Amino acid sequence: MSTWIGFLRAINLAGRRTFSPREIVACLEEAGFTDVATHINTGNVRLTTRMRSRERVAAAMEKAFAADRGFEVPVALLTPAEVRALADELDEVAAGHDGTHYVCLLAAEPDAQVRRALEALEAPGERVVVRGRAAHLLLGPDFHRSRLTNAAIEKVAGVGTSRNRTVVAAIADKWC
Incomplete structure (x- = not known):
């Protein structure tokens, strides 16, 4: 199983x-x-x-x-191992960032070209860091005013769904 x-x-x-x-x-x-x-x-x-x-x-x-x-x-x-690794890297990925941190979980792992295109997306005070199937959205203080939306990620990488870092960590603690 x-x-x-x-x-x-x-x-x-x-x-x-x-x-x-x-x-x-x-x-x-x-x-x-x-x-x-x-x-x-x-x-x-x-x-x-x-x-x-x-x-x-x-x-x-x-x-x-x-x-x-x-x-x-x-x-x-x-996999549970992937979710655990994702949760374990949250602090490292967001080091030095004072805003909100969401993770867009991608249905397909991006190739090198897509990773570069995702990481090229940015707005003032906001950026994307890709690790495996996760696009970390390091955003400003108000998620709803961000220009780095799930739709922007999907235009580059295909289907994805976002969760905040608190939910990712809670799921890892609960199931991994």
């Missing part, structure tokens, strides 16, 4: 595209996943499966979500 941690994109946004933690668990269990658990209402899920391929697991999850919800729910899928 393999264990995965999935980060669901674009659910529970201002009352739209609703998918409660209870419904996520039921959907994934119905699709054959086991040991399914969620963390808060932002689409964070841990599960086990006999499938070993990241691509197959993500595709099976996305197929189940589309059938259950009637809309696409893209998934960025990481």
Whole structure:
């Protein structure tokens, strides 16, 4: 059995595209996943499966979500070791940065060209640092005024979903 941690994109946004933690668990269990658990209402899920391929697991999850919800729910899928490593590097990546720190978890690991393009994105007082499947968004004090948005990251790297550093650390402490 393999264990995965999935980060669901674009659910529970201002009352739209609703998918409660209870419904996520039921959907994934119905699709054959086991040991399914969620963390808060932002689409964070841990599960086990006999499938070993990241691509197959993500595709099976996305197929189940589309059938259950009637809309696409893209998934960025990481191993517990990847999530633990991500949480362990949060302080190092943000060293010397006084603003907010979000992490955009990418569905696909960026190649060297995409990494360079992501790290070239910047705004006054803001920058992107890429480590593996994670684009660390080192932003100003107000996330909602940032110019380095999830949409800006997705234009360069494809599907991604963002979590603040507190959520990433909590998930690592809980499941890794």
